[in-house]
Amino acid sequence: MKARSAIRRIVGAAVAAGALTWIAAAGGVTGGSGTEPIATKAVADEGPPDAVENFAYPNADKILAEQKIKLNSGDGHILLAECTGAPELMEVFSHKNEKVCFRVTGDKGYLSLEIPAVFGVKGNDYDARVEMSAGAEQKTFTVDKNAWTAVGESADKQGRDFVLLEIRTSK
Incomplete structure (x- = not known):
């Protein structure tokens, strides 16, 4: 009833x-x-009020001013981290910034950034690729899991400076 x-x-x-x-x-x-x-x-x-996600990296201006690392945008699965030597961190070596570390989460990740003069990357448990440029030329390097990979200047026959532009990861 x-x-x-x-x-x-x-x-x-x-x-x-x-x-x-x-x-x-x-x-x-x-x-x-x-x-x-x-x-x-x-x-x-x-329509609904504007709440458009632009995937801009949080506090990017402050990080650029303090650490000289330009973080453009990403999906939130590759995050700048303190370099502690922890094995789960991805480490990027640069003549300009020394060592920069990233924590990777989720099944896949994407980060658009700019770090000049990168010459090496230490991978973690993820499959990873880095997109780099030297002038107008762009190159993609596959990063070895849990090992050092020569990228940019150290992998270039001409020894040119390369800028790290993207990091892509997947499980």
Whole structure:
């Protein structure tokens, strides 16, 4: 009996809402004075408030000023970390920044950044690739798991400086 009563209330509310919508759309409802129609607009046209994720790295300006590391954007699964020597950290070696470390989480990760003069990366348990550039040339290096990998200058026959642009990881 209670279920029927609840269903009747729901159906009644739906019918009433539909009737009001139809009347308003047909221009049958007027404003307070009874002469001007009430302005109506579709809620769907308005959309939700702006809450667009731009994937910008949090505190990037402060990190750039203090550590000279430009962190552009990412998916939140590769994070700048304190270099403690922990085996789960990925370590990036640069002539300009010495050692920079990253903690990787999740099944896959992406980070867009800029670290100049990178010459080596120590991998962790993840499969990893780094995208680097020397002038207009871009190169991708596969990083060995839990080992040092020569990248950039140390892997280049001409010994050019390379800028680290991206880190991509996966399990």
